[in-house]
Amino acid sequence: MVDLDRLANKARDAAESSRIRMACRTVVAVTSFCAIAIAAGGSVVPCLCLAFALFAGTALLRWWHREGVEAVRLGLVMGAVPMLAGVVLPGCGVNCAPPGQFGEAELICVLAGIVAGAGLAVFAERKRGQWRVWFLATLVAGLTASLGCTTLGVTGLAATLLAMTVSSVAVRIPLLLRAS
Amino acid sequence: MTPARRRELNGLMVRFADGDRAAFRPLFDALWPVLLAVTSRALSERADAEDAAQRAMLVLFHRIVDLDRERDGVAWAATIAAYEVMTLRRSAQRRREATGNHEVHVQMIAAPTPGPYEQVMATELSAAVHAAVGELPARDQEVLTAMLSGATLDPGETPRKRRFRALERLRTVWRKRHG
Numbered sequence: 618m619v620d621l622d623r624l625a626n627k628a629r630d631a632a633e634s635s636r637i638r639m640a641c642r643t644v645v646a647v648t649s650f651c652a653i654a655i656a657a658g659g660s661v662v663p664c665l666c667l668a669f670a671l672f673a674g675t676a677l678l679r680w681w682h683r684e685g686v687e688a689v690r691l692g693l694v695m696g697a698v699p700m701l702a703g704v705v706l707p708g709c710g711v712n713c714a715p716p717g718q719f720g721e722a723e724l725i726c727v728l729a730g731i732v733a734g735a736g737l738a739v740f741a742e743r744k745r746g747q748w749r750v751w752f753l754a755t756l757v758a759g760l761t762a763s764l765g766c767t768t769l770g771v772t773g774l775a776a777t778l779l780a781m782t783v784s785s786v787a788v789r790i791p792l793l794l795r796a797s
Numbered sequence: 798m799t800p801a802r803r804r805e806l807n808g809l810m811v812r813f814a815d816g817d818r819a820a821f822r823p824l825f826d827a828l829w830p831v832l833l834a835v836t837s838r839a840l841s842e843r844a845d846a847e848d849a850a851q852r853a854m855l856v857l858f859h860r861i862v863d864l865d866r867e868r869d870g871v872a873w874a875a876t877i878a879a880y881e882v883m884t885l886r887r888s889a890q891r892r893r894e895a896t897g898n899h900e901v902h903v904q905m906i907a908a909p910t911p912g913p914y915e916q917v918m919a920t921e922l923s924a925a926v927h928a929a930v931g932e933l934p935a936r937d938q939e940v941l942t943a944m945l946s947g948a949t950l951d952p953g954e955t956p957r958k959r960r961f962r963a964l965e966r967l968r969t970v971w972r973k974r975h976g
Contacts, residue, residue: 619847619850619851621825621829624851624854624855625821625822625825627855628821628825628854628855628857628858629821629858631855631858631859632813632821632858632859632861632862634859635858635859635860635861635862636816636862639862681816682815682816682817683814683815683816684815684816685816
């Protein structure tokens with residue numbers, strides 16, 4: 618005779634361990650982003666701290682719910698746009714402005730942030746649980762972008778994140794109005 | 798299973814796969830009879846069927862995060878159960894081969910039985926087995942004769958693998974001769 622309660626507990630454990638394993642797969646993307654940021658000249662300690670925060674956040678979201686999985690996917694892809702901009706620019710000879718000033722590099726990162734924010738709003742619109750996905754994806758994208766923008770300094774980073782959030786909201790409102 | 802019940806079960810699977818932990822117990826309770834029915838249809842022993850259903854249940858929950866929402870979850874569950882039945886059968890067959898139960902089986906048939914009908918059947922079966930073995934290469938004949946007589950093989954060889962290959966070839970010859 619099968620002990621169904623015991624089997625149920627084992628099945629629950631199997632499902633949770635499989636969910637945790639699936640959630641932790643995000644380590645591949647986060648490690649790659651972190652390695653790219655450090656290789657491009659980013660400060661090691663802030664990059665590692667940001668990467669750890671990004672990994673913890675994305676793993677938790679992916680473990681929590683399918684909406685979290687979608688938000689992480691969208692956030693990592695869209696956040697990679699300003700992140701790569703921040704990483705590539707110093708390599709192309711576009712130097713950052715002195716602290717507190719706004720130069721060419723910061724401007725390009727802000728433009729990349731605007732593109733990423735618009736992308737977040739448009740793609741989140743197609744997902745189930747749009748609001749939560751959009752909000753969580755924006756957070757993930759912000760953390761991802763921060764990884765590449767550490768070389769820009771606080772001003773550049775704040776401007777990029779602000780541009781991303783504002784453009785995301787700006788694109789989201791007409792989409793919502795059209796839907797209602 | 799009614800289409801409504803199937804839809805309900807599919808819905809529970811999707812809910813649980815999406816992260817709704819509250820759907821676990823209803824899903825588990827609904828899935829168990831389905832898996833047991835699939836395994837019971839394929840395995841005559843109740844204990845074997847329950848064993849296969851339990852394994853299928855664990856495999857299913859282990860892979861639930863990979864559930865394809867576009868496809869029928871019940872069919873997926875039945876496929877996992879069928880695969881577990883196959884695995885159970887294969888391991889039982891391997892156990893039989895390892896412990897030489899074929900020999901017991903053949904001996905049981907070939908042993909003198911009280912009825913004349915059984916005696917004739919045993920003789921015919923034994924003759925058919927030996928004729929089929931006679932068609933195999935000398936190396937396989939050696940292995941199978943050793944199996945039937947209970948003798949051990951050379952220690953340098955891998956007996957299980959040799960026996961397995963010889964039996965595979967014997968099966969092919971048997972199928973050719975007797976369908």
